[in-house]
Amino acid sequence: MIALIAGPSKPPRFAQGLGLPYLGAVLEEAGFEPRIFDLYPPSPDTDDTAVLDERLAEVLAEARPEIVGMTIHTPEYAARVRLARLVRERLPEVLLVAGGHHPTAEPEDLIRNTDFDVCVSGEGEETLLEIARRVGAGSGRGAMEWLDGIAGVVYSRDGEVVHGLRRRNPDVDSLPQQAHHLLGLADYNxxxxxxxxxxxxxxxxxxxxxxxxxxxxxxxxxxxxxxxxxxxxxxxxxxxxxxxxxxxxxxxxxxxxxxxxxxxxxxxxxxxxxxxxxxxxxxxxxxxxxxxxxxxxxxxxxxxxxxxxxxxxxxxxxxxxxxxxxxxxxxxxxxxxxxxxxxxxxxxxxxxxxxxxxxxxxxxxxxxxxxxxxxxxxxxxxxxxxxxxxxxxxxxxxxxxxxxxxxxxxxxxxxxxxxxxxxxxxxxxxxxxxxxxxxxxxxx
Ligand code: SF4
Structure with a gap:
């Protein structure tokens, strides 16, 4: 299972951005089982971070994903790094993948100084799919040499930060329609x-x-x-x-x-x-x-x-x-x-x-x-x-x-x-x- 985590940002929540529904669609089309977790439903009974963290931890412990992906915009940097630490403590073997604006701009910091294992640069659909395929075939955290040759990734190998080749952005008509159903649309304001x-x-x-x-x-x-x-x-x-x-x-x-x-x-x-x-x-x-x-x-x-x-x-x-x-x-x-x-x-x-x-x-x-x-x-x-x-x-x-x-x-x-x-x-x-x-x- 692949968990894609949205939030936390301040409630109330409106329509989710495009990134995760597109990633979810590409993974589903290839036969994987992605889920999107939005930490802030529209009518929260609490916005206490500790309570929400605990809920996420329970869900992850039950679902036991092999990959957890998060999108990071720079203003969310500290919150995402904290969340990655929480996920790592609960699931030491999970592969933590960061994508979006901030990992595209500053991947080395995330790889060297945080719990993220891999950064995905630019549009991430094809890169995340390739990572999922290799994890599905038995690869995981460790030496990370299995990431060699995947375009659009940044990771650490033998203490060195490795930048994969640039990936050419996809033909957008070749992408499946967004997996809106993964968002639980009825829950949004x-x-x-x-x-x-x-x-x-x-x-x-x-x-x-x-x-x-x-x-x-x-x-x-x-x-x-x-x-x-x-x-x-x-x-x-x-x-x-x-x-x-x-x-x-x-x-x-x-x-x-x-x-x-x-x-x-x-x-x-x-x-x-x-x-x-x-x-x-x-x-x-x-x-x-x-x-x-x-x-x-x-x-x-x-x-x-x-x-x-x-x-x-x-x-x-x-x-x-x-x-x-x-x-x-x-x-x-x-x-x-x-x-x-x-x-x-x-x-x-x-x-x-x-x-x-x-x-x-x-x-x-x-x-x-x-x-x-x-x-x-x-x-x-x-x-x-x-x-x-x-x-x-x-x-x-x-x-x-x-x-x-x-x-x-x-x-x-x-x-x-x-x-x-x-x-x-x-x-x-x-x-x-x-x-x-x-x-x-x-x-x-
Ligand atoms: S570069 Fe394009 S997307 Fe960025 S602010 Fe300018 S017009 Fe908008």
Whole structure:
């Protein structure tokens, strides 16, 4: 048995991300028995970590998996390392596999300093399947030479960290449909933006942009799913689970205009009654596409504006200007779609003046909600690897926490400027929105 562990993150839980249902599907298709454990069901009788740990330990002791896999994003680093220790104490022989953004960016630390045995880089379906096959054939913890030759793995052998060959990302149409049934969808809460239960889907993987603050673990090559397979998946979820809500987790909906248009047209042609949201940025969505999205059930669009200052956008290699963002937002608003721009303070070139321009953009852009956060640099990004190239200094904390200084704003000044911006937007009630997130430097 292969256990894939989601959570713990703060309840309530909405639709789970895409990674584990895709991994589960690939393993099931090959005849393995994966299970997904989400530590936080939607109506928990407790969120006491010790109690949840004990529950997980009991389940693992009963199921006795040969492999335990966890996805790690950098903010969860400490929690995942702690969980790995707990699993190791209960199941000393289990193979602990880490995948996702953080193991892709910083595998050596996980291999040298934590209980994880193997890191999987990038998209993990084919790599985890190969690991499962070899474990199924009798391999396990120990000398680990059996991992030699598997692409996409990082592990320790004879005290040395070994990096396997890079794996070419898969053709997305060759992957099976996500194993939504492994998530126990009935247990999740309605998604707040959709007002109903929902599942995540993608219409493509990859991103050609090179934003300095993004790890882009799916690579720059864009791989589209065929239109019929995407809409088949929506129809199957509606029919099998009675769920009509979808979160389209494309990096940028509308990136390939004809593909996005075709998805919308196919939903309308099949008369599928679905409700969905998605993400985009810049002027990728024009008036015609926005109308088709609305007709196909889209109700809300998260919008990666990031800044209201053109110089900051250019220095961050965002690939869009403020005018392009406004054009995209105008098209979405004209079609009657709600938008939620995401803005950050703390990007390259940030100054008091640029933050002022971001605040003014937030006020005038016409969005229903604006989310302002403090930028936290992440391992694996161009900013993290080459800060001097972007004119910034990165101050690192424990567990990969980090903050950023520019030539104009010290760390303290950045924090104060961001606080003032947040207060101003809150007191102005930007577009009637009340959803202003505040990421403080939380290691202090
Ligand atoms: S932030 Fe979005 S647009 Fe930029 S590289 Fe990452 S996925 Fe692509």
């Amino acid at each position: 309605p998604h707040p933006a959709l007002g109903m239960r929902s599942v995540g889907v993608v219409t493509y993987r990859g991103c050609p942009k090179r934003c300095a603050f993004c790890l882009n673990p799916q690579g720059h090559r864009v791989r589209h799913r065929s239109v019929s397979l995407v809409v088949d998946e929506l129809a199957r979820v509606v029919q099998e689970f009675g769920i009509n809500g979808f979160n389209v987790y494309d990096n940028l909906f509308g990136l390939t205009r004809e593909h996005s248009l075709a998805i919308c047209e196919e939903i309308v042609r099949r008369r599928l009654k679905v409700v969905w949201d998605c993400w985009t940025a810049g002027d990728l969505v024009d008036a015609e596409l926005a109308e088709r999205m609305r007709a196909a059930g889209c109700v809300r669009v998260g919008f990666g504006a990031e800044s209201g200052d053109d110089e900051v956008l250019a220095k961050s290699h965002r690939g869009f200007s403020v005018a392009q963002h406004q054009a995209g937002l105008d098209a979405l608003h004209a079609a009657g779609l709600k938008t939620q721009p995401f803005l950050m303070v703390g990007l390259p070139g940030e100054s008091e003046e640029s933050v002022r321009r971001t605040v003014e953009f937030a006020k005038r852009c016409g969005a229903d909600e604006v989310e302002l956060s403090l930028h936290r640099p992440y391992p694996g990004t161009a900013l993290w690897q080459r800060p001097e190239e972007f004119g910034v200094r990165i101050i690192r904390g424990p567990n990969f926490e980090a903050s950023l200084e520019t030539q104009s704003l010290s760390r303290e000044a950045m924090l104060a400027t961001a606080r003032n911006a947040s207060d101003e937007l809150k007191s102005g009630g930007v577009g009637g929105g009340d959803f202003l997130r505040w990421d403080v430097y939380d290691w202090e």
